[in-house]
Amino acid sequence: MTLEIIGITVLWLFLFGYVIVASIDFGAGFFNAYSLFRGKQHILTRIIQRYLSPVWEVTNVFLVFFFVGMVGFFPKTAYYYGTILLVPASIAIALLAIRGSYYAFTTYGGLKHKRYTYLYGLSGLFIPASLSIVLTISEGGFVTETASGIDLDYVALFTSPLTWSVVVLSLSAVLYISAVFLTWYAHKAQDEPATELLRKYALIWSVPAIVTATGIIVELKDHNPEHYSRLVDLWWLFAISFILFAGTVYLLGKRKSYGIAFGLLTGQFLIAFFAYGISHYPYLLYPFLKLYDSFTNEAMAIALIIAFIAGLGLLLPSLYLLLRLFLFNKDYVQGKRDDHA
Amino acid sequence: MGNEESVFFSRVLTELTLSFHIIYATIGVGIPLMIMIAQWLGIKKQDEHYILLARRWTRGFVITVAVGVVTGTAIGLQLSLLWPNFMELAGNVIALPLFMETFAFFFEAIFLGIYLYTWDRFENQKKHLLLLIPVAIGASFSAVFITIVNAFMNAPQGFDLVDGQLVNINPILAMFNPAMPTKVAHVLATAYMTSAFLLASIGAYRLLKGSDHIYHKKAVFLTMKIGLIFSIAAAVIGDFSGKYLAEYQPEKLAAAEWHFETHEGAPLMLYGVLDDGEVKYALKIPYALSILAHSNPNAEVIGLNEFPEDETPPLYIHYLFDGMVTIGIWMTVLSLMYVVGVWMKWSFIRTRWYRWLIVLGGPLSVLAIELGWWFAEVGRQPWILRGIMKVEEAATTSGQVDTMLLMFAGLYLVLGVGSIVVLTRMFRKNPVEQELADREAEKEGELR
Numbered sequence: 001m002t003l004e005i006i007g008i009t010v011l012w013l014f015l016f017g018y019v020i021v022a023s024i025d026f027g028a029g030f031f032n033a034y035s036l037f038r039g040k041q042h043i044l045t046r047i048i049q050r051y052l053s054p055v056w057e058v059t060n061v062f063l064v065f066f067f068v069g070m071v072g073f074f075p076k077t078a079y080y081y082g083t084i085l086l087v088p089a090s091i092a093i094a095l096l097a098i099r100g101s102y103y104a105f106t107t108y109g110g111l112k113h114k115r116y117t118y119l120y121g122l123s124g125l126f127i128p129a130s131l132s133i134v135l136t137i138s139e140g141g142f143v144t145e146t147a148s149g150i151d152l153d154y155v156a157l158f159t160s161p162l163t164w165s166v167v168v169l170s171l172s173a174v175l176y177i178s179a180v181f182l183t184w185y186a187h188k189a190q191d192e193p194a195t196e197l198l199r200k201y202a203l204i205w206s207v208p209a210i211v212t213a214t215g216i217i218v219e220l221k222d223h224n225p226e227h228y229s230r231l232v233d234l235w236w237l238f239a240i241s242f243i244l245f246a247g248t249v250y251l252l253g254k255r256k257s258y259g260i261a262f263g264l265l266t267g268q269f270l271i272a273f274f275a276y277g278i279s280h281y282p283y284l285l286y287p288f289l290k291l292y293d294s295f296t297n298e299a300m301a302i303a304l305i306i307a308f309i310a311g312l313g314l315l316l317p318s319l320y321l322l323l324r325l326f327l328f329n330k331d332y333v334q335g336k337r338d339d340h341a
Numbered sequence: 342m343g344n345e346e347s348v349f350f351s352r353v354l355t356e357l358t359l360s361f362h363i364i365y366a367t368i369g370v371g372i373p374l375m376i377m378i379a380q381w382l383g384i385k386k387q388d389e390h391y392i393l394l395a396r397r398w399t400r401g402f403v404i405t406v407a408v409g410v411v412t413g414t415a416i417g418l419q420l421s422l423l424w425p426n427f428m429e430l431a432g433n434v435i436a437l438p439l440f441m442e443t444f445a446f447f448f449e450a451i452f453l454g455i456y457l458y459t460w461d462r463f464e465n466q467k468k469h470l471l472l473l474i475p476v477a478i479g480a481s482f483s484a485v486f487i488t489i490v491n492a493f494m495n496a497p498q499g500f501d502l503v504d505g506q507l508v509n510i511n512p513i514l515a516m517f518n519p520a521m522p523t524k525v526a527h528v529l530a531t532a533y534m535t536s537a538f539l540l541a542s543i544g545a546y547r548l549l550k551g552s553d554h555i556y557h558k559k560a561v562f563l564t565m566k567i568g569l570i571f572s573i574a575a576a577v578i579g580d581f582s583g584k585y586l587a588e589y590q591p592e593k594l595a596a597a598e599w600h601f602e603t604h605e606g607a608p609l610m611l612y613g614v615l616d617d618g619e620v621k622y623a624l625k626i627p628y629a630l631s632i633l634a635h636s637n638p639n640a641e642v643i644g645l646n647e648f649p650e651d652e653t654p655p656l657y658i659h660y661l662f663d664g665m666v667t668i669g670i671w672m673t674v675l676s677l678m679y680v681v682g683v684w685m686k687w688s689f690i691r692t693r694w695y696r697w698l699i700v701l702g703g704p705l706s707v708l709a710i711e712l713g714w715w716f717a718e719v720g721r722q723p724w725i726l727r728g729i730m731k732v733e734e735a736a737t738t739s740g741q742v743d744t745m746l747l748m749f750a751g752l753y754l755v756l757g758v759g760s761i762v763v764l765t766r767m768f769r770k771n772p773v774e775q776e777l778a779d780r781e782a783e784k785e786g787e788l789r
Binding site for chain 1: 344400403404406407408410411412413414415417418419420421422423424425426428429430431432433434436437439440441442443444446447448450451452453454455457458459460461462475507510511512513737738739741742744745748749752755756759760763764766767
């Protein structure tokens, strides 16, 4: 394996980590707002707050880690994506900023008003949408290179069916992932009403998630045939991913082993995510930017990988401690302890 | 929008984001140390007041951390969004500390979550104190790494420039550049100092507003002591920074001091105004600049006229420098008088006007942080990478920077107002007398 491949694999893994933890977070905010709207807030709010409070900050770090690492390993991406993404990325930052700080304001500062809950829930849906646009752009066709720099064609971008399919996929995936996780969590907390409600949400959102995912592959056939043919070569990975998906839905339907159901879901997304990433190779931005051309020098790459291993040595035990103290602590999950500052 | 406008708006937006972020970032670096000290004192002295101090600071700290995290994310991304050409070039050399910063941040985030939610979980309070150590280390180290990146921009090294290409890159050498030791030390010392004075200012305000509780007196005395120590440290390191500038960035020092002609035994100019190249109304301290620059009253200090005009920073940085230094000295004196006053039982430190000065000290220290950063950053104009890349070459070519500037200005307004409203409400609704009474009642309930 070359250093380039190690670099991009590490980053892709972190992006995957962000997709999962952020989905849980965004979806939780939405379900919380929706249940308030439907007058069922008493069922969900406590479960959601109990999970999110100790981990909300960690979620953000996954994203920072990904983009800092990306620029570190592949400095040329800073030039291409940095120039193109000014507007969509700035909007995403602003939404993330409002979301993150208002979470803290309401949870710790007692700024309790329905308005904020709704805003919080809705902003969580716009963020995946504005971030997932990057995936569409990376397929090529929306960027032109001129003498004075590079330009993004917003009209073409926003009228492309591919863009909207990716947006719908990101939204339904967020709600699906979140609902499956929270079903498991609520079940652990022995909160039956919340489990039932979330289980229902999970089953509802599983349908659009899988339909759009398939639809996108079909759309790529016209948009980027080269990428499409590489996707087809990897059909068996997508097939495994689909089997895992079916397993999750089956377990949810049978009301059993929610923990395994979430495990299968993670596997489904991990495989699909990596299959997509592998098929994207060797382009970072079709057709301007290839993986090998944009890679940093060897000295920096080695330094970054060493730093990465050392960092993981520090992080993994800490994350384990965090999970053990909260996610897997019976008293905490069931709300029998209230130890917060 | 032309390129010139993109450059201008990119500069304004970066300045706005950083100026807003460093308020919360400075607090984020300094407060964990203060909480740690208070918690440790509480355990050591078996004094409930210090424990409560730590707990209440922590609650407020969460709010500032939230804003610090989200604005930090903003500046992290803006580096690539607004300065893509810079990141493309410099990323090859300086990605390592940037990357390590996220690890420090990660580490802090994990343990802060744990610390916040385990207040009464452990029988042994010392275990809980142990959780604070990684929080404080993570907070300080993210400042260390990010300051290293900034130091590199002031003193780039660790590579060779051959025909516009960077070759022979050495990431470690790039990190340990000559600007790094003084910058990192000064940033840490002033962050601790500012946080201490901010907390002192809150305590003094409560004392003024009717609460005469011993809790607030302990808080003010503790934080003034810590503030004094770090303000002295900041001054000493500031002196080293002057020597660094004289050696490696003489144009910044010369512009800050309005020192135009190279000569020996250079005087230090304090205050004054610049009128047609003439310095007026300035306080002149003979030989002081030579001492600041080289520890020798007769040493030669390079003047600004030695540099080509398009490579010198704007002269208004003199005011920023003077402002920063004046506030630093003022706070040192104020805290020294207070600490000595408590020991010697001087009565004037308990008067209303002195307490008002302490209240003012917190915001003043924050202002000094801002002035210092503006000085450091504007002082390396016109370079983004000193001697290698100018600011104009680094900015984005995108035409939407002005709209983004408006959006972010609105965002920071919302965050700034929101955090202040929430913080004041939190503490006004639950004053310390109330909390102490509640805890007392709780304990009695347990005994019964």
